[in-house]
Amino acid sequence: xxxxxxxHLQAFAAIAEFGxxxxxxxxxxxxxxxxxxxxxxxxxFLQCPLFHRxxxxxxxxxxxxxxxxxxxxxxxTLEAGTQFVAxxxxxxxxxxxxxxxxxxxxGLLVRALPAFGQSKPDIxxxxxxxxxxxxxxxxxxxxxxxxxxxxxxxxxxxWEFADLLPDRxxxxxxxxxxxxxxxxxxxxxxxxEMWLMLHPATHARKTFDALMxxxxxxxxxxxxxxxxxxxxxxQLQSEALLSFTPxxxxxxxxxxxxxxxxxxTDLPALPPLGIxxxxxxxxxxxxxxxxxxxxxxxxxx
Numbered sequence: 596x597x598x599x600x601x602x603h604l605q606a607f608a609a610i611a612e613f614g615x616x617x618x619x620x621x622x623x624x625x626x627x628x629x630x631x632x633x634x635x636x637x638x639x640f641l642q643c644p645l646f647h648r649x650x651x652x653x654x655x656x657x658x659x660x661x662x663x664x665x666x667x668x669x670x671x672t673l674e675a676g677t678q679f680v681a682x683x684x685x686x687x688x689x690x691x692x693x694x695x696x697x698x699x700x701x702g703l704l705v706r707a708l709p710a711f712g713q714s715k716p717d718i719x720x721x722x723x724x725x726x727x728x729x730x731x732x733x734x735x736x737x738x739x740x741x742x743x744x745x746x747x748x749x750x751x752x753x754w755e756f757a758d759l760l761p762d763r764x765x766x767x768x769x770x771x772x773x774x775x776x777x778x779x780x781x782x783x784x785x786x787x788e789m790w791l792m793l794h795p796a797t798h799a800r801k802t803f804d805a806l807m808x809x810x811x812x813x814x815x816x817x818x819x820x821x822x823x824x825x826x827x828x829x830q831l832q833s834e835a836l837l838s839f840t841p842x843x844x845x846x847x848x849x850x851x852x853x854x855x856x857x858x859x860t861d862l863p864a865l866p867p868l869g870i871x872x873x874x875x876x877x878x879x880x881x882x883x884x885x886x887x888x889x890x891x892x893x894x895x896x
Contacts, residue, residue, distance in 0.1 A: 601673065604666050606633035607645065611663050615652040689880035690719045692740045694733045699743035699868050700724055701824065702843025703760055707891040711884060718880045726822070727796055734871065740881040742871040743888075745798065753874055760868045760892045764799060765842045766857040767849070769832040775855045782861055783810060791830055791838040792816040802863060803839040828853060841865055 602625075609619035610630065620630040638645050645662070646653040655663070695704060700722075708720060725733055725742075733739045734751050746756050766785065768775060774785075786807075793800035807814050817836055821827060828848055830836055837857065838845070842865075848854040870885060 601670075603633050603637045603640075604670055606630045607637055607659075608663065608666050608670055610634060610646060610653055611655055611659060614654065618652075689717065689878065690721060691878070691880040691884050692721045692723075692738065693743065693884070694723050694725050694730055694739040694741070695743035696726065696730065696745070696868075697724060697822070697824070698762065698841045698843035699760075701845065701847045702762065702841070702868065703888070703892060704743070705847050706895060707888055710891065711887045714887070715883060718883065720884065726794065737873075740872065740878065741885060743868060744871060745866045746869055747871070750871070754871055755874045756869050756871045757889075758867045758869045759888060760843070760896065762841050762843045762865045762867055764802065764862045764865045765840060765845070766859045766862070767831065767838050767840060767845050767854045768836065768857055769834075770852065770855045772831075772835055772837070772855065772857070774837070774857050778858045780857060780859045782806060782859060785837060785857075785859070786810060786812050786814075788815070788837050789835065790814045790816050791827065791836045792818065792820045793838070793840070794820060794822065798865070799840050799844075802865075806863070824848075843868060 605623055606619060606625070606629075609623050610616060613619045613622060616630045616634070617627045620627040623630070625633075634645060641658075641662075643658050644656050645659040646655055693704075704722070708722075711718075711720070723733065723739065727744075730742055730744050731747075734742055734754065743759070746758075750756055774780065774788075790803075793803070795801075803814065817830065817834065819826075819830065821830075824847075827838065827845075831838060831854055842849075845854055849856060870888065872881065872885060
């Protein structure tokens with residue numbers, strides 16, 4: 596692939612999308628012969644065919660289908676890089692790239708970033724939500740300057756972690772759930788309830804499954820696994836479901852009265868949220884945002 600250039604990848608992705616060299620050429624602003632030549636070059640570099648040619652267009656080979664996701668990610672990365680350069684040249688503003696788990700967004704950033712934007716209008720914050728696996732990839736590829744998450748078991752080389760905001764595990768439900776009015780409940784009191792399923796990779800789900808196993812039972816789940824906050828809210832408000840979750844993940848909805856806390860007294864502890872950042876390599880914009888988040892978290896825990 597060392598002989599391939601941006602146009603080769605662009606032509607390949609366009610034909611894969613449109614199924615025709617002519618439509619691909621129209622989409623990327625080249626002539627049809629130029630696009631055909633670029634794909635032929637790429638096939639020669641790879642020493643394998645990428646498309647089956649037929650009268651109605653071009654159809655991907657199995658090799659092309661497997662290659663396409665890698666090419667699309669490469670093009671997306673290049674596009675993001677050129678947008679970054681264009682933004683910096685046209686505006687002179689600084690950019691800080693932030694990754695955050697769901698709890699950090701709902702528990703802190705929804706409150707802290709509006710104030711930051713008002714005080715530092717010259718800094719653009721690019722925010723990506725990520726689960727644990729996605730966070731690791733963002734960190735490994737240096738695609739973020741700051742990562743808001745829980746402390747990882749092992750810190751990546753050159754990165755440092757600092758606690759930012761305490762958190763806890765809670766049980767939540769819609770405001771009209773019968774258990775909302777009860778006090779002093781314990782987890783065994785909830786074993787027969789129906790629960791909203793969490794993603795298996797989350798800390799809350801692993802803890803919940805371990806607690807259920809310790810009580811010699813398996814939870815009854817509504818068979819819908821979601822990451823969307825809006826969908827979680829809709830499920831809890833429309834059915835008599837419970838959710839075992841970090842407080843941070845539901846804090847925004849709790850504060851707005853859209854979801855209610857169930858008073859459960861025997862829930863285990865949860866590690867705090869924190870910031871993972873590159874040691875001694877952060878730019879001024881990243882340092883400014885990091886300092887703002889620590890100040891805000893101290894004043895508004």
